[in-house]
Amino acid sequence: xxxxxxxxxxxxxxEGDSTNFTCSFPSSNFYALHWYRWETAKxxxxxxxxxxxxxxxxxGRISATLNTKEGYSYLYIKGSQPEDSATYLxxxxxGRRALTFGSGTRLQVQP
Amino acid sequence: xxxxxxxxxxxxxxxxxxVKIECRSLDFQATTMFWYRQFPKQxxxxxxxxxxxxxxxxxxGVEKDKFLINHASLTLSTxxxxxxxxxxxxxxxxxxxxxxxxxxxxxxxxxxxxxxxxSVL
Numbered sequence: 001x002x003x004x005x006x007x008x009x010x011x012x013x014x015e016g017d018s019t020n021f022t023c024s025f026p027s028s029n030f031y032a033l034h035w036y037r038w039e040t041a042k043x044x045x046x047x048x049x050x051x052x053x054x055x056x057x058x059x060g061r062i063s064a065t066l067n068t069k070e071g072y073s074y075l076y077i078k079g080s081q082p083e084d085s086a087t088y089l090x091x092x093x094x095g096r097r098a099l100t101f102g103s104g105t106r107l108q109v110q111p
Numbered sequence: 112x113x114x115x116x117x118x119x120x121x122x123x124x125x126x127x128x129x130v131k132i133e134c135r136s137l138d139f140q141a142t143t144m145f146w147y148r149q150f151p152k153q154x155x156x157x158x159x160x161x162x163x164x165x166x167x168x169x170x171x172g173v174e175k176d177k178f179l180i181n182h183a184s185l186t187l188s189t190x191x192x193x194x195x196x197x198x199x200x201x202x203x204x205x206x207x208x209x210x211x212x213x214x215x216x217x218x219x220x221x222x223x224x225x226x227x228x229x230s231v232l
Binding site: 004034036041042043044046049089097098099100101102103104 | 115117120143145147152153154155156157160204208219220221222223224225226
């Protein structure tokens with residue numbers, strides 16, 4: 001059974017704060033690591049797909065890093081805005097088509 | 112961008128009835144769709160892989176006779192919860208893999224529907 005852990009479970013920050021959260025995954029049989037942003041009542045939105053150790057990806061104020069040897073990925077949000085409030089999911093892929101998800105980090109950004 | 116539509120978004124039904132949930136890829140073709148389930152405070156858990164034109168592949172512990180999956184076209188997969196019981200109450204969500212020539216599937220982005228909240232009374 002694959003275990004994907006995300007921490008913290010939830011996070012409250014003030015507008016303008018920068019924040020980061022962690023996804024831990026098995027370091028063996030790694031193929032890809034996906035990050036999704038999921039707003040309530042909407043579809044999860046793909047942020048990044050990361051495949052190589054040391055990968056760093058950026059999309060606006062959001063960036064992510066990947067360490068496949070130790071089995072973790074960080075997601076960073078710079079200067080959080082209320083519209084960043086969402087649940088951030090990471091998902092691990094071994095080469096099968098399906099994804100194994102963490103339980104998510106719920107971010108609330110207070111204006 | 113790729114859009115996946117899931118319908119209905121919410122359904123309340125009586126115990127013993129069957130419920131059908133549809134998942135459509137609106138602007139792309141998907142030979143593979145996935146059905147996940149999420150219980151409160153838990154992760155999205157894969158139930159089954161739906162393959163166009165062939166039988167679905169179910170994860171261990173998921174009853175294929177209870178959760179019927181049909182993937183009759185490249186844009187539509189349906190999940191039917193047969194003889195629903197209160198313990199089937201959950202959040203069900205589908206995803207579709209967009210075909211990307213030359214790319215291995217694990218790196219392909221999955222596009223998700225918005226999910227269906229099923230409540231069985």
